[in-house]
Amino acid sequence: MDKQYLAIDLGSSSARIMLAQGKDLCLTELARFPHSASTDENGHYRWNIEKLFNNIKDEVLKVLRTHNITSIGICSWGVDYGVICDNGKLLDMPYCYRDSRGEVAFNELHNVLSEKDYYDLSGIYPNPINTIYQLWADKTECRYNSNNVKIAMIADLLAYYLTGNIRIEASNASTTGLLALNGKEWNYSLINRLGLNAEILPKLIFDGEQYGTFKNVPVVAVGTHDTASAIFALDITDDNTAFLASGSWLLIGKVLDNPICNNIAYENRYTNERINGGKVSLLDNINGLFIIQRLVAENNLSYAEIDKRIVEAKILGELNVDKLMSQDNMTKDIKCQLEVSDCDIYDLVKTAYYSIAKRVAIAITRLEQVTGKSIKNIVMTGGATKAKYFVETLKEFSKLNIICTKSEGATYGNALRQSLIK
Numbered sequence: 001m002d003k004q005y006l007a008i009d010l011g012s013s014s015a016r017i018m019l020a021q022g023k024d025l026c027l028t029e030l031a032r033f034p035h036s037a038s039t040d041e042n043g044h045y046r047w048n049i050e051k052l053f054n055n056i057k058d059e060v061l062k063v064l065r066t067h068n069i070t071s072i073g074i075c076s077w078g079v080d081y082g083v084i085c086d087n088g089k090l091l092d093m094p095y096c097y098r099d100s101r102g103e104v105a106f107n108e109l110h111n112v113l114s115e116k117d118y119y120d121l122s123g124i125y126p127n128p129i130n131t132i133y134q135l136w137a138d139k140t141e142c143r144y145n146s147n148n149v150k151i152a153m154i155a156d157l158l159a160y161y162l163t164g165n166i167r168i169e170a171s172n173a174s175t176t177g178l179l180a181l182n183g184k185e186w187n188y189s190l191i192n193r194l195g196l197n198a199e200i201l202p203k204l205i206f207d208g209e210q211y212g213t214f215k216n217v218p219v220v221a222v223g224t225h226d227t228a229s230a231i232f233a234l235d236i237t238d239d240n241t242a243f244l245a246s247g248s249w250l251l252i253g254k255v256l257d258n259p260i261c262n263n264i265a266y267e268n269r270y271t272n273e274r275i276n277g278g279k280v281s282l283l284d285n286i287n288g289l290f291i292i293q294r295l296v297a298e299n300n301l302s303y304a305e306i307d308k309r310i311v312e313a314k315i316l317g318e319l320n321v322d323k324l325m326s327q328d329n330m331t332k333d334i335k336c337q338l339e340v341s342d343c344d345i346y347d348l349v350k351t352a353y354y355s356i357a358k359r360v361a362i363a364i365t366r367l368e369q370v371t372g373k374s375i376k377n378i379v380m381t382g383g384a385t386k387a388k389y390f391v392e393t394l395k396e397f398s399k400l401n402i403i404c405t406k407s408e409g410a411t412y413g414n415a416l417r418q419s420l421i422k
Helices: 049-066 102-110 113-124 132-140 154-163 171-173 190-191 226-231 264-265 287-298 305-310 330-338 345-371 386-396 409-420
Strands: 004-010 014-021 027-035 069-076 081-084 149-151 211-215 218-219 241-246 249-256 271-274 280-287 377-382 399-406
Touching: 004 049, 004 154, 004 226, 004 409, 014 345, 014 409, 027 049, 027 409, 049 069, 069 132, 069 154, 069 226, 069 409, 081 132, 081 154, 102 113, 102 132, 113 190, 113 211, 132 154, 132 386, 154 211, 154 218, 211 377, 226 241, 226 271, 226 280, 226 409, 241 330, 241 345, 241 386, 249 287, 249 330, 249 345, 280 345, 287 330, 287 345, 305 345, 305 386, 345 386, 377 386, 386 399
Parallel strands: 004 069, 069 218, 241 377, 377 399
Antiparallel strands: 004 014, 014 027, 081 149, 211 218, 241 249, 249 280, 271 280
16 A cells, blocks of 8 residues: 655645655645734734644544554744743744834844844845844843743644654754754854844754654654755756745745855845755745735735736836735735836736746846856746746746746655655
């Protein structure tokens, strides 16, 4: 009988539970839970993680009653985390990386340590969404005063819910900005320099290792950052091929053996994250399908209708997509950037896709400058593979060969890593 693997993929707009089986690891969706951050009583964006995790846990129990599962793997979006108290419970609901406190902490932290010095020490391009700024905010706000708390990234937090063991897998640890450049340990010199509390950081775990068990089924570490799992699913065979992992964010980059932290990389906004097997993903983090998702939600659109209407729609200008972070006023923010008031919603959607594609094309040129290698192919995975206009526009801008692969790349990479564990 073929082995069966349970791949849990926690995206920032929906969580998916999929069964992978057979030689080709065919995926069957067993459950999907739409979710999003919401505003608390103080105006901060937070995730209702307990509700989401309880739904997932109930679904996993159902699956285990009817299937002979070999192992369970979990991947998620990066940078966000939960704080676990010494009684084993969450301190509060995790903040969302799009919350405004990251911007405040960004400015405060870099009054202590310059952005360039931080980049040199971490290999991570300074970005207000990164965990390090949330941890700085925790410190200044006295969010917790006890040394008896631990943090866990979102995928690792679900693994804790299932196994009772607190770990952080290396790919997700790299999104904190606090992993050492060698990718093997926490960057204690940086942590101490910033006056952060190293005691809240749990032991690292690496892909292929095991958190523990849930109902006697191993819960194993895959590339728990969904980008790492998505890249693991791709067939990248040469120096002239870049990856594009697409979801709420678009990650364009190359797989390397070692980080590149020179001035050229810094000036071109390239960051060095860890992926499976200790490799490095040198990438630019671009605000992506989140913009489209918000337009769809705010205007009650359907993707099928967008596909029909986008051909005849107009391009109203070029957006600075990196500035479009609104959780509930995306339509208004786009109109403000374009300085328009009355326009067709499908014109806004087309303009957003156009602008995202152009931003990716610019990143490709920068990637060639950073690596000194010409790019001829882009292997693309994730939701944007289904957006025909986006793919065609990117091809037109970049003049490159675009190879679209699985739209559920992170889930497939999650299952693939499980299947390789002896």
